[in-house]
Amino acid sequence: MFLRLTRITGTLSSRSADRDFRSDSWTGLPRLAERAEELDELLRALRAVGRGRPTGLVEVTGDAGIGKTTLLNEFAERAAALTGTTVLIGTATRDTDNPFGVFADALDQDLRPNPPKEVTRRGARAVLEHIGARGLVLIVDDCHLASPEALAPLRALLRKPPDVPVLFVLGFRDRQATSELRAALAGRSRRVAATEIRLAPLTEQDTEELLANRGIPAWRRMMHQESGGNPAYLDALLTEDDPDAHRHPLDATVRAELSGVSAAAEAVSRAASVLGDEFDLDLLTEIMDEPEATVLVAVDELIGLDLVRPREVGRLFAFRHPVVRRALYEGCEFSTRVELHCRADAALRVRGAAATQRAPHVRHSIRHGDLPEVAVLVDASNAVLAARPDTAVTWLTTAFQALPDTHPSRAELLLSLARALGNSGRLAECWDTMHAALRALSPDRADLRAEGVALIAAVERMLGVHGTADAMLRAELDARGPGDRPRVSAALRLEIAHNELVKGRARECRRLTVEALDSLSTSDDRALVASCLGLISKADGTVGDSVAAEDRLAEATAVLDSMLDDELTENLDAVLWVGWSEILLDHWYDAARHYDKAVDLAVRASNGLVLPNLLVGQVMALRSRGRLVEARAAARYGVYLAERAGSKEQLFGAAAMRLWADAQVGHVDRTTATRVDALIRGDAVVGWQGMLALRMVAEARLLSDDPEGTLETLNYVGGPELPKLSNSVSRVSWYEIMTRAELAVGRPEAAASWARSAVETAARLGRPGRTALAELATANVLLATDPAAALPHARAAVTGLATTGATMDEARARTALGVAMWHAGQHDQALRELRYVQVGYERVGAVDLAKATSRERRRVIALGCRTREDQPVEEAATLTKREREIAELVRDGLTNRQISRTLFIAEKTVEMHLTKLFGKLGVGNRAGVAAHLERSRTG
Structure with missing residues (x-):
């Protein structure tokens, strides 16, 4: 361990410069908002040392990225500025060096002309006693990295502390604390009063405050959950969310954690990162082509570094956090990644794994014309289309590029890609892709064509372009045969009906929607049924038929509330129609409830197709409810x-x-x-x-x-x-x-x-x-x-x-x-x-x-x-004895504070009586009270 300690000097006023180490004053400086309690605890420990305990020890522990370093730096600045005492702060590394050289380096100004070797000879204890006569704070971060040799001076200092007031503050990851570090802490002198501060993850409220000016509550809740309340991971996720941002510094920090590990552990970390956030030992061993015992030893080494953690059941392991896995994955050479993806897919194919398990690897291993692999990507995309549309776009784009130009499935694949683009909010690309798909679609695929036309109309509706697809919708509806799927016909009618509503023809909108609803009598598509009922309710409400509108809305709400989250996520359009009817009919409680849930689901699924319109309804509901x-x-x-x-x-x-x-x-x-x-x-x-x-x-x-x-x-x-x-x-x-x-x-x-x-x-x-x-x-x-x-x-x-x-x-x-x-x-x-x-x-x-x-x-x-100035005095309001006393003191010019002292009552009580006085006397200020008393006296 090489401790590079920095001496912190506070900028103090003449009064604070003379403040003793034992000062009780800890106010007046900005606080570390999200770690205020922990900072207070550190300051209390410092104060306790100053009150008579010669030596104190605070262990600041927690997971990687949880904020230990930020807290220690803040404490160092605060301690120096508040007390004027000497504060030394440093960080342990895996480098080995003369552990005493740090003191000569940090105290170069104080110890000249003594050479560094003189400091080494005198020992750490003597040095600290020399510089800490008025008190000393020694902060060392990342102590879990220290070698046994480097821990020796720290162990000696804790066993026999300096004869000056000193507070040791040691930061380390408790999951990675070595046995030597724990022994050093356990072997401390009884004179050393110890405190442990474990930094817990940020609460949802903490994250809400940190992201107060970004996104919406549903997005902030999602970011909190994905980060696990870890500030470093939260920051990295925000960077990933920003397409213009550079790589996050955490990436390099994570990869640096592998420095000094064995070649086998480094190879296992690469292979495991390819398998995903979670991986099983059998698959890892298979793609590594190494004996299981060798792989286990390497995994154990990664567990020791807390890069990997074992799951509670089975032979499963997971990376500390998905951000960590992605950092290691990005640090892996491209050729190595491709080879590992190929091995992983081959192993999963033999296992008979599901398409969604194989797709992340097929994406990297697929070759042009490999039709079975194209089918895997398409099947996987359809499975995640509602919940992860961006992922579906990636897989379908890869599949389309691998498909031969003359293959008959190209049009159908383009339709799937257009749907994924629409769900992900890339509406212009969706529109272009869908038109390309319709041009390539054969005439005998009537249902697929109708679905495509309905999607084009929906996209245009979301874009605010109304009526341009109306002719296409009506042509497709007219071409429907008796054997065609009723769901597709209902979707076509629903889009036409909306266009009629936009044109101000609510009755025609209602007629078409009723036809759509009737065609679904044998369908189990609850979302489409709810959409129809909601639109009928809106049409009825628009023309003023409140009773019919209420009846249809009750039916629609019952259907909507019976749907599971997964089902609703795939059909968020239903909330639009039901929600607009609730707004129209002043059902503000239900509107807020439904829009809150729908927006939350849309944000989690990154569904950009309906989210903009959902937000309009949500804003209206939130405003009406006072949120x-x-x-x-x-x-x-x-x-x-x-x-x-x-x-x-x-x-x-x-x-x-x-x-x-x-x-x-x-x-x-x-x-x-x-x-x-x-x-x-x-x-x-x-x-x-x-x-x-x-x-x-x-x-x-x-x-x-x-x-x-x-x-x-x-x-x-x-x-x-x-x-x-x-x-x-x-x-x-x-x-x-x-x-x-x-x-x-x-x-x-x-x-x-x-x-x-x-x-x-x-x-x-x-x-x-x-x-x-x-x-x-x-x-x-x-x-x-x-x-x-x-x-x-x-x-x-x-x-x-x-x-x-x-x-x-x-x-x-x-x-x-x-x-x-x-x-x-x-x-x-x-x-x-x-x-x-x-x-x-x-x-x-x-x-x-x-x-x-x-x-x-x-x-x-x-x-x-x-209006009361001309009233007879006898009509004036009757005052209580206390109110009369206060009124007379007001007339005499006393302030509220002076009145409270005169009458021995609280100042707030004076304010309360004055409010009542203003109301009873019909005046708006103290002068009015005085004027009223004067009129009463002379009247």
């Missing part, structure tokens, strides 16, 4: 996916969604707003989804204090009559938004007209949520024109919105209710209601809305003060 932080994250991710897809319409929807989500918390990005404006002018508003995005823009502008901009969006809906909206449910939302906008620009008459339209439309729909929204519009108009009449409408709005789970809209209704209560003379209830809303907004991160509610609360208090 604004998650909504913003999902919206940002939606923009990223839309940019990758290259669709102008999809980008408009995603950008509008982000603008709307950001506006809820008061942090609108100007770049996003500019992009949205440009897309609107660039004719990106298409279909019902475009209208939905435009509504988001309208409300976002309103929340950003731009009501004129909100009113301008009417131009893109065809004007005040909203002719481009075929959906009556959406009309109520538009009317309510326009009511707020007109009130904001000071036109209550125009606002009243919009509110009346909302009431009339909601009455025809008979939906509680829509009725409540119309009541809210009415209440807001009355608050501006006839406040005394607003109370019953505000109450009805709160009740209706609360039953649907629309948390954010309910909060707006409660604001109106609070103001209406004040005007009705219910002052205490009004202030409680407004305070409740303000706290709720603060809790979900809606900062601007919280501030606006606080301003409204102060406004009504001030309004009450003005």
Whole structure:
């Protein structure tokens, strides 16, 4: 072991420079957020040494990459800066050298002109006593690498510590601790107080905080699980996820762990990395072509390095982590990898292994024209198409390249490749590949052709391009014969039906979808049945048939909830249709539940085909439920996916969604707003989804204090009559938004007209949520024109919105209710209601809305003060004795703190009484309290 110790010197103020090693002050510096508790424990150990224990020992242990080095470096800086004591920090290596030379190297400035050999002669103990008279911290990392010879001075120091306050901090991987290291620790003097800090994996919450500005919660949860809570592995996985990133430093670190191992162990590590994250001894022995005993010895050597770990059952082993396996695999020469893959596949073929087991090796061993191997790749790809579409794309691309140009299966293989490309989110490539497949497909493959056309239509739908495949869909449907598969016919009808809905023909959409559903009467395809039921429900809701819509939605939800995760992963389109119907019918609880699950499954499967549209629905549900932080994250991710897809319409929807989500918390990005404006002018508003995005823009502008901009969006809906909206449910939302906008620009008459339209439309729909929204519009108009009449409408709005789970809209209704209560003379209830809303907004991160509610609360208090100034004194509110005392002290000019000291009560109690005083007296500040008392005295 060669210890290269570095001396750490803190930058201290004149006061802290004189601080003794025994100081109790440990505050004032930034904390290591994800290891704060462990850092505190190290600092407590340092403080304990300073309080009388002459020597302390802290063992910092944990797995590779868990963060030991980061923690030790942070502690070293903190200890030096806080105490001014000498801190030596070094790292053990496998190199052998004079172990005492380190002290001469680290203390070159202190010991001149003494030569290094003089330091060696004096010994480590004497050196530490020389430099650590005021205290010393000695930190040595990676002690598990130390040779027995190199551990000798450390063993001696622990057995007979220096006669100065010293804290030894030793970092090592406990799985790899040598017997010599454990003996050195066990043989320490009784004077050495020992503590062990084992670094556990990061919690899911830790990972969530580290990745707070990246991805969406489902992705962050997946990254936590895949990393196992190990910071180094998490960082490496993030690098793998970034196509522009260079190789991660961990790769070189892992490969360096093989330095000094035997040639056999190095060869086994290469072979095992080819077999995968997990491997069995028999297969490893077979491809190594070595005696099992030789292979076992090599495996044992790798286990000693903790590169490989035995499984609990069987003759199975696994690499410490998939990141470790990939690092070793990438370090293996290409020719060696290919040879090992060939051997592995030959052995698996003899075993009769499944296609998914053979495919990773066939991919590297296949030769052009090898049709059995092509079949293996195709079968394996079909098996993983839903769960691992990127892997399926790789295997199918390899199979296609190996297939002869004249082979009749090329078209069918291209169809499979197109499906995999679509699932992986590479929509433009999917579209091109599918068209190439259809051109090559023979006329007698009717079912395959129809499936391809349905996929083209679905991809165009995801890209926001509507109707271009309509003629192809109808031609394929007309060509269907009685013996053709009903599932394919249903899929064709479903795509045509959606195009009809986009065109505003909801009844035709319903007719086609009912036909599709009827054709599935003998099918066990539950996902397609759920899709049909969901789309029928949406069509019924669009034309205002709420009862029928509810019935169909109940059927669809029952089917969807009965599906297993694997089944749902393969058919996430079903959640789209059911989820949109739930949003339309104000089933916000169920919508959030279904979208959360579907997005989680789509992220795990890297399914980029339906994920962008799932995110739109999820953002709406999350916002409505008050989960604004998650909504913003999902919206940002939606923009990223839309940019990758290259669709102008999809980008408009995603950008509008982000603008709307950001506006809820008061942090609108100007770049996003500019992009949205440009897309609107660039004719990106298409279909019902475009209208939905435009509504988001309208409300976002309103929340950003731009009501004129909100009113301008009417131009893109065809004007005040909203002719481009075929959906009556959406009309109520538009009317309510326009009511707020007109009130904001000071036109209550125009606002009243919009509110009346909302009431009339909601009455025809008979939906509680829509009725409540119309009541809210009415209440807001009355608050501006006839406040005394607003109370019953505000109450009805709160009740209706609360039953649907629309948390954010309910909060707006409660604001109106609070103001209406004040005007009705219910002052205490009004202030409680407004305070409740303000706290709720603060809790979900809606900062601007919280501030606006606080301003409204102060406004009504001030309004009450003005309206009461002319009241007779005897009508004034009756104050309690304590309230009277506090009011008089306020009049005398005392602060809250001075009042609390005068009356011997807590300052928070003073604040509570003042709040009640403001409410009872109808004033908004302390001056109002003083004025009220003066009027009472002179009245």
